[in-house]
């Protein structure tokens with residue numbers, strides 16, 4: 600199949616709690632389920648690029664585990680700024696490669712290989728902050744992977760998933776620092792063929808980071824209102840959930856973005872009432 604389904608920014612709240620007083624993200628997860636179960640039979644892997652829970656709460660992760668645990672495709676989840684690494688470790692067993700025995704703040708990352716492509720997941724979370732970083736340990740990991748290809752004399756088609764994006768969106772409230780940005784660019788410069796697939800921006804955006812194509816997938820919840828004014832990026836609209844589907848065609852990645860047929864009313868924009876970033 601050589602295809603990967605990406606979902607991002609589910610922001611699941613406990614049942615009965617509305618995210619930012621408006622979005623019933625727990626019910627949305629239930630509504631997504633039949634589509635997800637069908638789609639899982641068509642792909643090699645499902646990656647969820649963070650902001651899985653809206654505030655790192657255990658009840659949300661239990662709900663997510665129930666929905667994602669028995670799909671036909673393997674699942675790998677990464678943390679976003681609204682997630683808790685320790686809660687993910689404890690409650691998303693089998694959906695991350697993180698060992699429960701690891702230290703609470705060790706990165707939650709993954710590597711998934713098939714005969715003809717490679718997927719790497721990097722953890723960009725800095726507990727307590729909205730923005731993210733490419734950790735020195737992640738960069739070392741990436742360099743070692745690229746070295747393997749160099750020694751083997753191949754450039755295995757590779758796609759790199761993470762929550763935060765090094766792209767600037769033009770929406771001032773979302774355009775924040777990205778830690779180790781220059782070092783990350785230097786490592787990637789060796790491999791301009793590598794595709795980056797991210798989340799966090801709550802919009803579908805395509806751009807370049809150096810020579811690497813970056814796609815930010817549309818969110819499963821809370822679409823950010825497209826606004827380039829001074830407050831741009833600080834409000835959301837109720838839109839249907841989005842997804843990205845990355846397909847390997849002739850050794851390069853083609854990315855489709857689309858909407859899941861779960862209706863919404865496009866009401867908004869509504870202001871974010873302050874983001875919650877649990878400290879792990």
Ligand SMILES: [Fe+2]
Pocket residue numbers: 608610649650679799801
């Ligand atoms: Fe998010």
Ligand SMILES: [Fe+2]
Pocket residue numbers: 650679680681762798799800
């Ligand atoms: Fe985020």
